[in-house]
Every structure is written in structure tokens, then in C-alpha cells.
Amino acid sequence: MKIYLTISLIGPFILDDDGNIINTRDFKLDPKLVAKKLSAIDSGKGPKELDEILKEHKKDDIVVTDSKLNRILSSQGFKVISEFQNPIIRNFHKEIITHIQNMGIFKTEKDYLKFLRETSIALTRERVRAAAEKRDRLIVHAIETIDDTDKTTNLFANRLREFYGMHFPELVDAIENHNTFAIIVSKTGDKMNIDKKLLVDEIKLPDKKAETLLASRETSMGSDLLEQDMIIIKEQAKTLVNLFKRRQALEKWMEEAMTTVAPNICGVVSPLLGARLISLAGSLKGLALCASSKIQILGAEKALYRTIKTGAPPPKHGIIYQDPRLNQAKWWLRGKIARVLSGRLSIAARMDYFEADDKSKDLAKELSKKIEEVKIKYPDPPSRPPRKPKPMKSFAKGGATRPRPSGSKKSKGSYKKKR
Numbered sequence: 001m002k003i004y005l006t007i008s009l010i011g012p013f014i015l016d017d018d019g020n021i022i023n024t025r026d027f028k029l030d031p032k033l034v035a036k037k038l039s040a041i042d043s044g045k046g047p048k049e050l051d052e053i054l055k056e057h058k059k060d061d062i063v064v065t066d067s068k069l070n071r072i073l074s075s076q077g078f079k080v081i082s083e084f085q086n087p088i089i090r091n092f093h094k095e096i097i098t099h100i101q102n103m104g105i106f107k108t109e110k111d112y113l114k115f116l117r118e119t120s121i122a123l124t125r126e127r128v129r130a131a132a133e134k135r136d137r138l139i140v141h142a143i144e145t146i147d148d149t150d151k152t153t154n155l156f157a158n159r160l161r162e163f164y165g166m167h168f169p170e171l172v173d174a175i176e177n178h179n180t181f182a183i184i185v186s187k188t189g190d191k192m193n194i195d196k197k198l199l200v201d202e203i204k205l206p207d208k209k210a211e212t213l214l215a216s217r218e219t220s221m222g223s224d225l226l227e228q229d230m231i232i233i234k235e236q237a238k239t240l241v242n243l244f245k246r247r248q249a250l251e252k253w254m255e256e257a258m259t260t261v262a263p264n265i266c267g268v269v270s271p272l273l274g275a276r277l278i279s280l281a282g283s284l285k286g287l288a289l290c291a292s293s294k295i296q297i298l299g300a301e302k303a304l305y306r307t308i309k310t311g312a313p314p315p316k317h318g319i320i321y322q323d324p325r326l327n328q329a330k331w332w333l334r335g336k337i338a339r340v341l342s343g344r345l346s347i348a349a350r351m352d353y354f355e356a357d358d359k360s361k362d363l364a365k366e367l368s369k370k371i372e373e374v375k376i377k378y379p380d381p382p383s384r385p386p387r388k389p390k391p392m393k394s395f396a397k398g399g400a401t402r403p404r405p406s407g408s409k410k411s412k413g414s415y416k417k418k419r
Contacts, residue, residue, distance in 0.1 A: 004063045006089045012050045025049035035122035046072045135261045136284035142254045143275045149247045156240045170216040179244045186237035189230045264348035267360020288353035296342035332381045340370045
């Protein structure tokens, strides 16, 4: 027998081919309770009223219009037919107020509309709360915070170098790493306080470089600073060191969160690159719905628009270029490796979104095997096609004038006007 299943704010209803109600179960008419039951359907869990009514129709073919209901029933082994524009279910919802009044659930239409409004508000709150609980949004905020922290540390570090360069410019030139430079300044301040133990034991500089730096203190071109000036510089250096520590802690937390939220993506690429892909897609769901060709060029939107506008060669890769297997590959292999990498990322993202098993190790082995096959298949660079010669300008009447050889002079007759 073919039946039609739909769920309203009142409860689940089963209809026949003529649209008549065969079976139903009523929810408890509490807006908050009904909102929780409907929100549970969004997460793939059916309410107990639905389970009770389905026990009586195990052998029937069930027609549904909701994809979430389709997923719930299919997982329980029911024969489900999905019709997104079924006229029987659509007409039932159009006349639902009449059905409810005939069943005696609400006395008037006004009472039902009041219940509808309160339940809709409660359901919206439940769905907003459920969306906020997804940890992939935390990962998006974390990667954006890391980017903002990098910008801030670069600004602070450049300003600190300019400050301290007035006192000991040789240290500014010798130490390129911002974090190392800030640690030295925050611990010593005055250049005469810098010793070999700090440079060699803590900072891990080579002995020769440390000795050269210590010797340059006596011949430094920098000027001496007052004690109160040095205090300000040391405080700024400590602030910069704390920012670097905060970034490291945030990156460590994000890697742990990525291994929990998206373990398969972490098996294909590094957790940091996986987080950037999720951030560019907006969410894990957005990344799972992306085609592999779109994942391949995520982050290269400007180059893609330039291709559309000017006809320039399209980009071969976007943010995935940060993967060492891609950026260290030979130039003629990068496009092919980018396609292989984006294809595995597309599979991994869908597995993580639909909460499949952790197969990160299998995906990593398969990816490495595919990349090796590409390297073996294309060992030599392709021959570049010859450039097409540019077409010459026409010298016909009314066209461009023929260029004169360099150094030639115009004849006198050329200046005379034609009569």
C-alpha cells in the first residue's frame, strides 16, 4: 500500500491517495516541546510519536517530501519514495486549519495561529542554538583570529625594530625572526646586558654569530637611551612575546579541534590548511558541498575573475598551494597534483560532514600513491608551443602610415598642401 507521510506542528500525519487522514499522533501542545522535537528531526533523530506511527506501516511504501524525513526512514529500513512536489501533501498543508478544527485540537483559527507563532519563534531559537554548537564555526573564527594576530604582530615587530634600532641597530640586522628579537629585547633591554649565555643557550644562535654580535656592542652606531625610555621599549617587547605565545596556543587548540571535527581532512592536508579551506568555504557543510574543481581554486578568486574578464590563463590552484607536496613539485606537475589533491579533499570533506568513519590513513596512502603515479607518468616537461607572430598593420589607403627608417628626414614636398 502506498501512503503519504508528513509532519506538522501538531504531529505526524499519514494520508491515503485521496488525501484523507489514515493515522496520526498528536504532539503535546507546548511550543518549546514541539520546537525541540522538530529540531531533533533536523539532526536526524525522529520523535517518539513518529516511531509509534511507523510501527503500524512497516510494509507500506511511504511517500515523503522532506529530505530529512527521507534520511531518517531510509536508515531504519523503510521503503521510501521522495517526491518534493507531491500534490496530496501540499493540499493537506493548505487545508490544515480545517483539519485541525475538525479534529477538535483548536477551537478557532486564532488559537492555532497564536500557537503557530510561538512555536515558530521557539523553533528558530533551537535552530540558531544548534548552529552555534557546531565546532566548525569555532575553527573559522580561530583561523581568522590567527590571521589578525599575524597582522598585529608584524606591525608591533616593525615598530619595535625602529624603536630599538636607535639604540642597537646591529641587533636589528642580525636577528630576522620577530619572536627571537622580541625575546632578546624583553630580557635585556640595554645592549650591554646581552650575554653569550642568552644568545647561545636560550636563543640557540651559532657561536660565531653570537661572538660577532657581542663584539659589535662596543662599536655600535646606536645611541644610549634613558632608563625610562628603555622601560617603554622592554614593555612593548614583552607585549609582542605574549602575542606570539597566544598565537601558538591558538594554533595548537585549532589543530586539536580539527582532528576532532574533520579527521579525514587532516589526513589529506595539514590541520592549518584544512582550517583555512573551511574558512574560505564558510563552514564544513559549505566545503562538503563544493565540487573538487572549486576546492582546487579556493583562494584564487581574483585570478579567476581576471581570467573571465581579460582571457588570461586560468589559475591552477588556490590556497592548496601551501601544501608542500604541491609547492615543491616541478612546474609542469603542479596542475595535475592540484587536481588529485582537491579530489581527495572533496571526498574527505563529505566524509567528515556526514560523520563517516575516520579513514584518514587510507586517504593519505591513496593520495601519496596517486601523486607518485603522476610523477612517473610525466617525468619530463612538455614542449612549449611556438609563439604566434603578431599580425602586421595594414599599409593600405586609409590605414596606418608606413614607418620611416630611423634618421630619415621628410622631403620638402611632403610639407606642401595639396591644391
